[in-house]
Amino acid sequence: MPKSGSTPKISRRAALAGLSASAALLAMPRLGRAADETIRIGFPTPLTGPFAAEARDQVKCAELAVKLVNDKGGIGGRKVELLVRDDKLNAGEAATRTLELIEKDKVHAVVGALSSAVQLAVNEVTRARGVIYVSISQSDTINEAKDFSKYTFHEALNPHMTTAAVARQTLKKGMKVAHLVADYAYGHEMLRGFKRAQTAIGADNVGEILHPFGAADYSTFMPRLMSMRPDVLCISNFGRDQANAIKQAVDFGVKQQMKIVVPVILHNQRLAVGPDVFEGVVGGANYYWGLETQGKSAAAFNTAFKAANGGAIPTDYGAYGYSGVGSLLAAMQTAGGTDTDKVVDALEKLQYDLTKGPQHYRKCDHQSVQSVLVLESKKKSAMANDNDLFAILANDTGSDDMLRTCSELGHAT
Amino acid sequence: MDLSLIIMQLLSGIALGAVLVITALGLTIVFGMLGVVNFAHGALFMIGAYAGLYLASLTGSFWWGLLLAPVLIGAFGMLIEFVLIRRLYGRSIDDPLLLTFGLSYILVEAVRIVFGSDGIPFPTPPQLIGVLDLGVGFFPRYRLFVIALVAVVLVVLWLALEKTRIGLIVRAGARDPTIMQVLGVDIGRVWLAIFGLGVGLAALGGVLAGPMRSVNPEMGSLVLAEAFVVTVIGGLGSIVGAVVAGLMVGISISLVALFAPEMATIVMFALMAVVLLIRPEGLFGVRGRTA
Numbered sequence: 001m002p003k004s005g006s007t008p009k010i011s012r013r014a015a016l017a018g019l020s021a022s023a024a025l026l027a028m029p030r031l032g033r034a035a036d037e038t039i040r041i042g043f044p045t046p047l048t049g050p051f052a053a054e055a056r057d058q059v060k061c062a063e064l065a066v067k068l069v070n071d072k073g074g075i076g077g078r079k080v081e082l083l084v085r086d087d088k089l090n091a092g093e094a095a096t097r098t099l100e101l102i103e104k105d106k107v108h109a110v111v112g113a114l115s116s117a118v119q120l121a122v123n124e125v126t127r128a129r130g131v132i133y134v135s136i137s138q139s140d141t142i143n144e145a146k147d148f149s150k151y152t153f154h155e156a157l158n159p160h161m162t163t164a165a166v167a168r169q170t171l172k173k174g175m176k177v178a179h180l181v182a183d184y185a186y187g188h189e190m191l192r193g194f195k196r197a198q199t200a201i202g203a204d205n206v207g208e209i210l211h212p213f214g215a216a217d218y219s220t221f222m223p224r225l226m227s228m229r230p231d232v233l234c235i236s237n238f239g240r241d242q243a244n245a246i247k248q249a250v251d252f253g254v255k256q257q258m259k260i261v262v263p264v265i266l267h268n269q270r271l272a273v274g275p276d277v278f279e280g281v282v283g284g285a286n287y288y289w290g291l292e293t294q295g296k297s298a299a300a301f302n303t304a305f306k307a308a309n310g311g312a313i314p315t316d317y318g319a320y321g322y323s324g325v326g327s328l329l330a331a332m333q334t335a336g337g338t339d340t341d342k343v344v345d346a347l348e349k350l351q352y353d354l355t356k357g358p359q360h361y362r363k364c365d366h367q368s369v370q371s372v373l374v375l376e377s378k379k380k381s382a383m384a385n386d387n388d389l390f391a392i393l394a395n396d397t398g399s400d401d402m403l404r405t406c407s408e409l410g411h412a413t
Numbered sequence: 414m415d416l417s418l419i420i421m422q423l424l425s426g427i428a429l430g431a432v433l434v435i436t437a438l439g440l441t442i443v444f445g446m447l448g449v450v451n452f453a454h455g456a457l458f459m460i461g462a463y464a465g466l467y468l469a470s471l472t473g474s475f476w477w478g479l480l481l482a483p484v485l486i487g488a489f490g491m492l493i494e495f496v497l498i499r500r501l502y503g504r505s506i507d508d509p510l511l512l513t514f515g516l517s518y519i520l521v522e523a524v525r526i527v528f529g530s531d532g533i534p535f536p537t538p539p540q541l542i543g544v545l546d547l548g549v550g551f552f553p554r555y556r557l558f559v560i561a562l563v564a565v566v567l568v569v570l571w572l573a574l575e576k577t578r579i580g581l582i583v584r585a586g587a588r589d590p591t592i593m594q595v596l597g598v599d600i601g602r603v604w605l606a607i608f609g610l611g612v613g614l615a616a617l618g619g620v621l622a623g624p625m626r627s628v629n630p631e632m633g634s635l636v637l638a639e640a641f642v643v644t645v646i647g648g649l650g651s652i653v654g655a656v657v658a659g660l661m662v663g664i665s666i667s668l669v670a671l672f673a674p675e676m677a678t679i680v681m682f683a684l685m686a687v688v689l690l691i692r693p694e695g696l697f698g699v700r701g702r703t704a
Contacts, residue, residue, distance in 0.1 A: 050631070053531045183675050209670075212678040216626050216635050217429055220670035220677060223421035223550060243532055243627045251537070251553040251625070253544040272532030272627045 039080045039338055041066070041325060042101035042110040044122060046089035050214055051114050051239040053268040057318030058114065058136065059084050064308050065325040065354075075332050082325070083107060089114070091121035098125040108338040111155075111324045113137050114317065115238075116185035120147060127151050132343060134328050136320035138162065138264065140189045143365040145410030150344055153366040155324040159186075161402040162263050162284040163193030164200075165372040169393050170232060170261045170282050173202035178230035178258075180221060180245060182237035183210040190236035190263040206230050211237070211245070218245045222252040232259045243269040250277050265375050267315040270389050278377035278389075285373040287319035287355050288390055301355045313387050319355045326354045327361075327368075359398060364406035370398040417549035422667050424547075428556040430663020431563040432622050436636055437643035437655040438570075439614030445650025446587040446607045449498060449509040454615050455637025456517035459630060461486050461616025462623040463524055466535050475538035475624075483617040490612025491605050498608065499601070517633075524630045532627035541624075559621050566617070567656060574652070583607065587650075642681050646688045648698025658696060 043062055045055040059082075066082045074080055083105055087094035094113060101107045102125070109132040113119035116139040123142055126133035127149035134153045141147050142154050171177065177198055181187040191208065198205060207228040209221050225233060233254060235245050246260060246269075254260065265283025291298035301322060305314040314322070328343075331350050335342035351360050359370040375390035383389070396402070406412075440454050451457075461482050468485075469478030493516070501508040537555050544551035574580035586593045586603045593600050618636070626632060643662055647654025662681050670677040688696060 048631075056530070209674045211674060214635070215678065216632065219425045219429060219553075219556065219625075220422065220667040221674060223418055223425060224671055226550070227415075227418050240532055240627060240629065247627065248625065251544075251555065253551050253553070268531060269627075272534060272629070274534035274536065276536075277534075 037078060039075055039078050039332065040105060040107040041080065041082050041328070042098065042105065042107035043082050043084045043112040043321075043325075044087040044094050044097050044101070044110070044118075045084065045112045046114050046118070047084075047086040049089040050241065051089055053272070054239060054266065054315070054317040055114050057268070057315045058112070058321035060309055061305065061314055061318040061321035062111065062325045064305055065322045065329060067308065068304065068326075069329050069333075075329065076336050078337070080329060087113060087118055087122075089118060091118050094118045095121045095125050098122045102126070102129050102131055107131070108332075108340075109134070109328055109343070111136060111321075111328060116141070116189060120185070123147060123149075123152055130340060132328070132340060132347075134324045136317075136324035138186065138189070140193070140404075141185070143367045143409055148365060148409075148411070150366075151340070153328075153347055153361055153368075155327060155368045156320050157264075157284070157286050157370065157372060158367060158403075159189040159193040159263065160196070160404055161372055163190055164197045164402065165374055165394065165396050166261060166263055166282065166284045167194060167197035167201060167203075168396075169374045170259065171198060171201045171203045175203040175232060176206045176228075176230045177203050177232045177234060178206050178225055178228045179208040180218070180225060180233065180235045180237070180249075181208060181210050182213050182241055184213045186238055187213075187236045190234075193263070194234050194236070203232075211241075213237075214241065216244060218248040219252070222249060222254065225249075226252065226254065226257060230258050232261050234261050234263070236263050238264065239266070239269065240272070242266055243272045246281060247273045247277050255280065264316070265377065265390065266317070267389065268317075270377055275378065275380040275383065275389075279379045281377045282393065283375060285316045285375050285390075286370070287314070287316050288373055288375055288392065289313040289315075289387065290390065290392060291356055291373070291395070294392075294395065295357055297353045298356055323352075323354045323359070323368075327352045327359070357397070362400065362403065362406075364411040365403075365409050367403055369400060369403065372396045372398075372402070418671070419668075421550040421552065422671050423664060424552055425556075426664035426667030427660060428560050428663070429666060430660040431560045432618055432625075433639055433643050433663055434656050434659030435563055435566065435614055435621065436618040436640040437647065437659050438567075438652065439611040439618070440640045441644045441647065441650055441652060441655045442614070443608055443611035444644070445652070446583065447498075447502075447604055448506060449513070449608070450506065451611065452510055452514040452637070453493075453517040453520060454513075454611075454640060455633030455635075456520040457486060457490065457612050457615040457633070458619040458622070458636050459524065459628075459633035460489075460520055461619030462535065462628045462632060463528060463619075464616065465620030465623055466533065466628055469535075475536075479617075479620050482620045483613040486616035487609045487613025490615075491609035493612070494605050494608035499604075502604075517637075521630050521633070528630070530630055532629040535623035535626075535628045537624040555624055559625075562621070566614075570652075639681065642685050645695055646685050648695025650699065651695065651697035654695055654697030 045058050047055050066080045069080050085097040110126050111134040113122045114137045119135045119137050132151045134155050136156050138156050140158045140160050181191045260281045262283035270278045289302050292302050331343050331346035334346040348363055357371050359368050361368055374394040376393050443449050443451050464486055465478035465482035468481050469475045541555040541558050545554050586600055590600050643658045647658030665680050666677050669680040
């Protein structure tokens with residue numbers, strides 16, 4: 001105690017000690033908070049534009065995956081939060097939003113994107129900053145050594161495995177095949193996949209037409225496609241382009257002459273143009289709610305989704321949102337938190353079954369090895385109810401044989 | 414390349430052009446007579462498609478939708494003119510442009526809220542399903558119907574403008590509104606009717622396009638761009654210009670699609686660039702009123 005009258009003297013050493021102690025005290029709540037700090041997952045997806053219907057389903061399913069984990073107490077006591085951003089189906093916009101998510105919102109990982117071109121832009125940003133990215137949209141290139149990084153995971157099917165499965169169900173030796181293809185990454189990759197499968201099967205290519213992305217009218221391509229006289233017409237485009245192209249092909253009487261095949265048959269687009277237009281169209285899918293009669297995980301996923309969404313059923317691209325976020329959270333659970341290297345390691349070792357049977361990420365390229373469905377759109381009179389859209393023609397069990405080899409993709413083996 | 418394929422391709426182009434003509438017509442009439450660049454034209458096209466679909470499902474017949482939607486949406490257009498646009502006459506051309514631009518956002522968002530952002534199927538009327546054998550190939554009945562209907566609408570419109578008293582007032586009003594007022598014509602009512610007509614034509618385009626495409630809230634944005642291109646090529650404000658340019662663009666897209674399909678969309682803009690370089694006022698435009 002200083003004597004009264006004299007000014008209290010504080011030595012420099014004491015002052016320093018005091019300062020550092022108070023600094024430590026101030027820092028304490030931060031350190032303490034870090035343990036129960038929320039885990040933030042960034043989720044860029046095209047909420048506006050021609051893929052909006054699919055994007056919204058992705059968000060609903062991603063939110064469901066997060067909710068189920070939070071209901072069980074989160075990950076190591078930490079709650080999980082999903083930060084959804086509209087990438088407007090634009091690579092530049094997606095890169096900006098992703099950068100913002102990483103720099104400003106400090107997300108621990110990124111899941112999402114719904115276009116092959118946009119996901120590559122997201123991947124550019126995440127791999128440069130060492131943030132885990134689980135892509136849930138079709139792409140072959142993202143797994144190739146050029147675009148790959150140890151932080152890059154691809155949960156979706158890829159064009160190679162999808163087109164191979166569809167071609168196996170629809171093409172035969174000597175058949176003539178024509179292609180109508182959207183002129184951007186997705187279309188190009190699907191065309192490449194189909195042509196590879198065609199060659200293997202021994203079907204002949206009679207012509208290909210590239211159409212501008214997002215076109216509303218396809219009538220001008222129809223006379224030429226019909227003059228090619230193919231047995232099968234492969235229409236490789238996505239979202240509303242798929243609905244419009246198929247509808248107009250049917251208007252021109254294409255179905256009377258040839259079978260229409262698509263790489264990915266979309267639940268929402270089938271709803272958008274009705275059963276008569278889609279009748280008999282065959283396409284691949286990652287998920288269909290009707291799998292519930294074949295597997296426990298599909299039934300559980302459907303039940304959880306229905307409970308959270310007023311009885312609605314989950315769709316194909318929606319299921320990617322669930323399995324993409326779900327597999328990441330399962331790996332974080334194993335890793336006991338968000339340490340990037342530990343989570344990457346856990347993802348590589350993860351065996352998961354969230355929607356349709358066993359899946360795992362292949363070590364060399366982080367592609368999810370999974371089953372591929374081939375569906376056929378039902379005739380109106382054959383539908384048992386409004387949700388009974390497709391018949392399952394094939395359910396090919398996932399295996400490494402479906403994928404291009406690690407060395408073909410340019411990875412060290 | 415055989416002749417029948419080229420004929421089929423021409424026909425596709427004419428059908429495509431027919432919808433372009435109808436939408437560009439509404440845009441060019443409103444600009445020519447009112448000096449208003451209507452950026453909500455695409456949104457009103459979309460509203461027309463939704464209205465047609467709604468009325469068709471309500472009455473159980475496509476034909477009621479086709480008949481009533483343009484009338485109802487045309488009346489809605491008159492309301493827009495009366496409540497909003499009327500206040501901006503005499504001001505800079507940017508003011509109504511900005512107003513209608515904002516309006517288009519409101520309309521698209523309102524439709525998203527009411528009908529959702531997913532596409533909705535618009536069934537082709539049962540009488541027009543299927544294809545017709547033209548000897549050189551098969552062509553969708555519905556598209557042939559669209560060509561015929563647009564031709565009828567054009568003839569009726571031409572007769573109304575050239576042969577009736579109302580048409581005379583409209584044409585005179587476009588040339589010199591002040592003289593018309595001095596002569597005792599209520600020019601405000603003429604403008605109201607013209608804007609309603611322009612919007613009604615946009616809605617008609619929307620209903621006609623419905624069965625060819627899926628109906629969704631964003632379907633108007635692409636149409637707006639196309640309609641502007643056609644209007645600029647034909648000459649802002651020129652009705653004949655809109656018809657010629659619409660068909661020209663449709664046929665160009667179609668023939669280019671035959672040889673270089675990836676270029677099909679760009680050809681429209683290339684055509685516009687060439688026309689602007691050679692005749693800045695457009696093919697049938699009035700000199701001094703450049704784009």
